[in-house]
Amino acid sequence: MKKIFLMALIGSVLLSCSQKNQEVEEQENPAEIVAESPDESQSSVFGNYVDEGYAQRDQGYDWVSVAVKPGKDGSISISVRSRADRKKPTCTYDTKAYPLSENQYSSYQDGKQIVFSFQDGSLQISTENAADNGILYFFCSGGATLEGTYQKIDGVLDADQIDPTLFSKVLNLQGIGFNVTSVKEEDATKLTVFTFGLKEQEYNESFDLVGEQVVDAEVEDLDSDGSPELMVYTVSDGSGSYGNVYGFSVNNLKSMSQVYFPPTSENPDISQGYMGHDEFALVETRLVQRFPIYLEGDSNSNPTGGIRQVSYKLIPGEAMKKFDVDQVNAFEK
Template identity: 55%
Template sequence: MKKSQTILLALFGTLTIIACKNEQRKTSDTQIENSDASQKEIPVETEIKTIFQKTLTLQNISFNVKNTGEGSISELSIQPKGLEIDNQEIITELDGQVVNAEIEDLNSDGFPEILIYTVSAGSGAYGNVIAYSVNNGKSISQISFPAFSEGDEASVGYMGHDEFAIVETSLVRRFPIYKAGDSNNAPTGGTRQIQYKLIDGEASRVFVIDKTSTY
């Protein structure tokens, strides 16, 4: 009787040890599977939306203009090529986005100017010009574009919706004129056109108003 009990106890102990080893093996296999699954996870790359891209070339100097982003804030990059000294990329943040870009030798010095037209976010779509001038073929400097000041005759009735274009060697700006009580989408005051000339300022080249007309 004692011998039978001893055999049963030994058999029970053996089965217990085998069951524990099987459980440990299952736990280990699960850990390996989870580790493999973790290693196989690939991060999702966020694609940056290109709003505007254009390459402009004049007088053997080119500019690649690229505007990327979403929402009200975007990024503008300008990559010059063909300059003798400094072809460093220019990157700046915009409150809005680029709508067009043009190139022309506005001051007839044998080297181009690059003009980039932007509009702000929102219903007003207020326009701005970001411009650079080539310095004797070696580098570029930013051109100052004047903002409207309170009381400027040219700004009377202005509420955005600008259009810009190079006409011969001048920068032309057009926008609708709003009268008191006009809604944003229904101006009744006609159109104002402002013509800017590029001149050498004290610190840099600047755009100045040359002519203003209303029709």
């Protein structure tokens, strides 16, 4: 799956990449700039699915739901949430799944393939190999599992009961774990990042994001110093979808501090024709950004200047590590 991701990200510019060895809660998102409209067969899988407990929620039964939305480059977005008004949520999981066949999609966790099968208004979650089904307990508490069959419902899920978590992802690299979550709170989105496994001081901080939402997170040892970096990607609300990066660097496996990412709009070398719609991904030891180039007179929905790809390297800074532009490429869509 990682190879598929790399091909989607940089195949058009003929860069060569290799598969990373990291444990993540979900596979990385293919970096396409504008999502293609889903075809009719794919559209039929979109919607909300629930387990048996949902129909008896008014009697106090616990329940788990699966929201399926269109992704990019043919993928679908999977968001598992459960009841949270009476106790801690049972299951929480976010991933991107990629087509296996017309009605089957899959994602990976720790090298194990999770399969999402759609048929006649139902969704079945399982593993490709039955011996790997223990991985489906990882996303749940109290001995619960994601494995099972969920039925599609009309309309929205019960807003008074459902877990308000907008994004959740757990990543591991070089013996350090990272938990990234975001929750809607009044006029802002609360991003929380905490670590587990640091030798001296664990990191646990929250940030108020105004006008932007968390869309993904990745880990990699970007400066090859034996300690990982965490990248959290956000997009702005509205039609522009301006991307941003919240970076964190582990210091000698002991503590963690923030990394500075320079705003694209403030860099004249790359900002010409920039109007958002950018996406980010880690490719080997580089942070890669891609966005459409807008020419004069282009509408927001129809950029005609091609694609700009910017590669950043992580370098030391005076107060903190920072990203510096390493390479810029432009090519046609």
